[in-house]
């Protein structure tokens with residue numbers, strides 16, 4: 001039973017990632033408009049109403065924007081923790097299903113999801129460890145100021161990791177943001193810099209890790225080549241897999257887990273009609 005991962009797009013203007021197993025489809029975050037989400041799904045020939053479940057990591061708009069509307073229109077189950085439901089004004093009895101930290105949720109007996117708490121601003125944010133039943137695990141981590149010991153423990157056995165590389169430290173410091181915002185971004189509740197991400201990946205490196213997607217890159221304070229080179233400089237000797245960058249304009253590639261083939265490109269002509 002394989003697992004396919006498609007980042008529909010990633011960044012401060014919206015995040016959403018599709019997971020597919022044989023007969024189960026899950027979205028992690030739904031931070032684009034409903035129209036944009038449906039457009040991106042149909043680009044890769046996914047009927048939106050075939051989405052079984054939508055997991056929301058935290059209440060910030062770039063992760064949650066059209067989640068409730070999408071779940072109602074498509075008939076998909078919406079999952080989040082109670083704090084996120086409260087902040088979104090969702091009714092935990094009728095609008096969504098809530099889960100606790102480290103409580104495993106099984107979707108259609110095919111995909112299971114484990115939420116790990118991570119520090120981020122005023123949000124009760126979570127990272128997700130996803131498993132497809134054949135022992136392969138994939139980690140999804142965005143919007144955190146630093147990695148906890150618990151998170152790193154769970155990332156250690158993953159064959160795939162999608163993790164934010166939000167900013168280049170030097171670019172942020174020399175950039176236009178006011179000092180207060182710079183302090184917030186670099187603080188414990190902010191975002192990961194390229195070098196923090198590189199360090200985390202170095203710490204959790206294991207021979208099973210095949211694919212890494214760097215995501216949630218800041219338009220103003222980062223660039224794909226900076227993120228990739230910083231990470232490669234740190235882990236390049238040990239890491240024998242492939243690194244991808246998920247940009248705001250996705251989807252651009254599909255990652256396959258549990259099979260021979262590692263990835264496939266999504267045709268851009270079809271993507272931008």
Ligand SMILES: [Zn+2]
Pocket residue numbers: 011012015060062063142143216
């Ligand atoms: Zn975000």
Ligand SMILES: [Zn+2]
Pocket residue numbers: 058060120123143
């Ligand atoms: Zn956030």
